[in-house]
Amino acid sequence: MSAPKKVVLAYSGGLDTSIILKWLQTEYGCEVVTFTADLGQGEELEPARKKAEMMGASDIYIEDLREEFVRDFVFPMFRANALYEGLYLLGTSIARPLISKRLVEIAEETGADAVSHGATGKGNDQVRFELCAYSLNPEIQVIAPWREWDLGSRTKLIEFAEKHQIPIAKDKRGEAPFSVDANLLHTSSEGKMLEDPAEEAPDHILQRITRPEDAPDTPEMVEVTFEKGDAVAINGEAMSPASILTELNRLGGKHGIGILDLVENRFVGMKSRGIYETPGGAILLEAHRGIEQITLDGGAGHLKDSIMPRYAELIYNGFWFSPEREMLQALIDKSQEHVTGTVRLKLYKGAARTVARWSDHSLYSEAHVTFEEDMGAYDQTDAQGFIQLNALRLKLLAARNRKFTK
Numbered sequence: 507m508s509a510p511k512k513v514v515l516a517y518s519g520g521l522d523t524s525i526i527l528k529w530l531q532t533e534y535g536c537e538v539v540t541f542t543a544d545l546g547q548g549e550e551l552e553p554a555r556k557k558a559e560m561m562g563a564s565d566i567y568i569e570d571l572r573e574e575f576v577r578d579f580v581f582p583m584f585r586a587n588a589l590y591e592g593l594y595l596l597g598t599s600i601a602r603p604l605i606s607k608r609l610v611e612i613a614e615e616t617g618a619d620a621v622s623h624g625a626t627g628k629g630n631d632q633v634r635f636e637l638c639a640y641s642l643n644p645e646i647q648v649i650a651p652w653r654e655w656d657l658g659s660r661t662k663l664i665e666f667a668e669k670h671q672i673p674i675a676k677d678k679r680g681e682a683p684f685s686v687d688a689n690l691l692h693t694s695s696e697g698k699m700l701e702d703p704a705e706e707a708p709d710h711i712l713q714r715i716t717r718p719e720d721a722p723d724t725p726e727m728v729e730v731t732f733e734k735g736d737a738v739a740i741n742g743e744a745m746s747p748a749s750i751l752t753e754l755n756r757l758g759g760k761h762g763i764g765i766l767d768l769v770e771n772r773f774v775g776m777k778s779r780g781i782y783e784t785p786g787g788a789i790l791l792e793a794h795r796g797i798e799q800i801t802l803d804g805g806a807g808h809l810k811d812s813i814m815p816r817y818a819e820l821i822y823n824g825f826w827f828s829p830e831r832e833m834l835q836a837l838i839d840k841s842q843e844h845v846t847g848t849v850r851l852k853l854y855k856g857a858a859r860t861v862a863r864w865s866d867h868s869l870y871s872e873a874h875v876t877f878e879e880d881m882g883a884y885d886q887t888d889a890q891g892f893i894q895l896n897a898l899r900l901k902l903l904a905a906r907n908r909k910f911t912k
């Protein structure tokens with residue numbers, strides 16, 4: 507593989523990606539273009555621009571992608587009610603395809619022949635970044651410094667930074683107590699002090715969510731309105747996708763909703779423990795389930811639930827741009843044609859609970875389900891034949907089994 511002439515680096519402005527920027531320049535003698543995405547991580551990004559300028563980046567991209575992130579990645583995923591291993595709302599996983607997409611696009615715009623990321627050789631993100639990049643440009647070269655360099659310790663990283671006059675924040679000179687990833691959907695904390703799953707995570711880990719014990723003693727009601735499976739309004743006020751998630755984050759954080767302590771199975775083969783905070787996502791999932799209860803046909807809903815684990819696994823493993831994920835998305839999106847209406851939820855002490863839902867597209871028929879006189883809407887005697895037909899094979903099995911067990 508020939509040495510790259512120009513590399514587009516996914517750049518946060520932090521110590522690790524600043525070291526990578528300088529390492530690319532010194533190791534390959536190449537130009538480095540930095541790309542910093544605002545996905546709602548809640549950090550000021552202009553310092554990243556100044557740092558990239560100081561370190562000689564040939565071009566600097568800083569982009570607000572919050573609306574695209576929620577509209578084109580988070581919302582399609584939530585139409586599926588996707589949960590990895592039944593619990594994880596995929597906050598880190600779903601951000602990687604968008605970052606990879608822009609890395610490849612910027613490489614094309616700037617004439618770069620390679621992209622680079624700061625994911626380590628033990629984690630899932632290296633797989634996600636690279637599978638997505640190759641899906642969009644099979645000719646692109648991907649440089650993963652953590653798999654190439656000999657800077658395998660914090661001490662060596664600090665020494666490299668000092669040698670090349672890379673500014674080091676005081677809190678970066680010691681070992682960080684845990685690693686954090688954040689975007690508009692979630693924050694994740696893992697590593698170091700969190701690595702022993704037998705030890706309860708300390709309260710100071712929480713960054714977005716109030717401890718449920720400290721949440722308000724009074725419940726709060728919120729109404730979420732959907733159109734074709736996507737949230738479009740909160741309490742009757744139409745809002746953009748990113749604004750909706752921002753407001754749900756505020757409400758969920760206030761009421762202690764969306765904390766997950768999970769030991770998950772990484773794609774690369776090991777188990778890892780993470781503390782996830784997804785306040786808005788937890789409310790959105792409950793609300794979406796609530797509106798589907800009355801608008802989604804039972805057979806369609808059960809089929810959709812049966813493919814959800816596979817869909818979630820594809821996202822977790824980095825196959826967002828794969829044909830199988832796109833095929834499943836088409837099925838999921840078809841199911842959402844009538845998922846339109848409003849859900850009322852009660853937020854209280856760590857829980858978001860659906861308490862009411864209504865829709866012009868509702869399949870719920872009170873006339874059929876009532877315990878009172880149904881005025882002929884349902885003939886209960888029809889159930890006898892229905893039961894006998896479904897019981898036929900069970901009777902035959904039972905008769906055969908009794909014959910050989912006597």
